[in-house]
Amino acid sequence: MKKSMQNWIVAGFLVLLLVAGYFIVAKPNIGSVVDLNNILNSNTTEEQTSEPTVAVENLSAAVNADASVAVTFVVVASEGAEVQNVSVYYALNVADPANATYTAVQATENNKTYTATIPTQYGDVVYYYIEVMYLANNETKTYKTDVYSLTVKDTFDPVINSVSIDYNATAQTFTISFNATDNDAIAEYIVHYAGNSVNDFANVTFSIVNSTTSPITLSNITEGNYYAFWFEVKDLSGNTAMLFNETSPLILQANASSTWPVTVSSESG
Known part of the structure; x- marks a missing residue:
């Protein structure tokens, strides 16, 4: 048998195997027309569209x-x-x-x-x-x-606009008035103070007086002594503002001949 004839027989045998495999795997309806073109060209593309979002x-x-x-x-x-x-x-x-x-x-x-x-x-x-x-x-x-x-929490600090200190030598008192504002409300006014016969507050302990209202009055003030102050206010949420501080306080002498009241602002502290 010639070699070319053998090649044709082999090719025909392969086609028969392909068709038989299709019937085994795809199981088409008997009697329907088998489209070998669809079998041999099964790669198809479908256009996909995305939904706007x-x-x-x-x-x-x-x-x-x-x-x-x-x-x-x-x-x-x-x-x-x-x-x-x-x-x-x-x-x-x-x-x-x-x-x-x-x-x-x-x-x-x-x-x-x-x-x-x-x-x-x-x-x-x-x-x-x-x-x-x-x-x-x-x-x-x-x-x-x-x-x-x-x-919802208040994270805004109050502001001490100014503090006024008035001295009454007869009554031996300091009267301290706060001008403070807050976006909600001021809950507490606080005065830290210490007294000394000389103008030296390097190693003193400050006393604390607080109140829900202003002014605050300090009693038993000694004429001629020096007094150091720093001030705080707190709002309803606990946010705090200060004017002066423990290491850099406001120092005044209780002197009846001086000009009172003394007013300090946030720029002073």
Whole structure:
């Protein structure tokens, strides 16, 4: 048998094996037409399209001086997604955030950054999430973030604008008045003081007098002695402001002929 004839027989045998393998693996309906072209060219490609989406990034929440909470974030929209409305929903002091009733606050946009302000008070626990309504493929859709929480705490220090010290030689008293402000309220006024017959306070122990109101009166003041002072105020959250300090106090002499009251400001200390 010629060699060319042998090659044709081998090729025919391989085709028969291919067809037989197809029937064994694919199990087509008997009687249907077998398309060998589809069998031999089974690699096909399907065009896949992605659904337009939105996402929230760079989310942060901060307590303002008036105890409100500012929520800021960026909304990122993929191609084909058109943002229609952005809101922040919040609930205060709820036992079950998953089933609470939330109130909407409209977010405002500035240079792609959104901000919403939640009205709260110090001590509140606020729960909030962001809802974005957007248009995709001519259909209005909604995206919601997880629920976040924040305890509203006052982190702003009070300010001592000035302190006035008045001396009464007859009554032997110092009367100390505070001019202090806070974004919430001043809870405590504190005077640290020490007396000495000479102007040397390197190794003295300061006494402390505190009060929830101003002024504060110091008694048993000795005419001619020197007195060192430094001052503090605390707000309701424990934030503190100082004027002068233990190592650099305000030093005054109890002298009836001097000009009183003496007023010092934050610039003095």
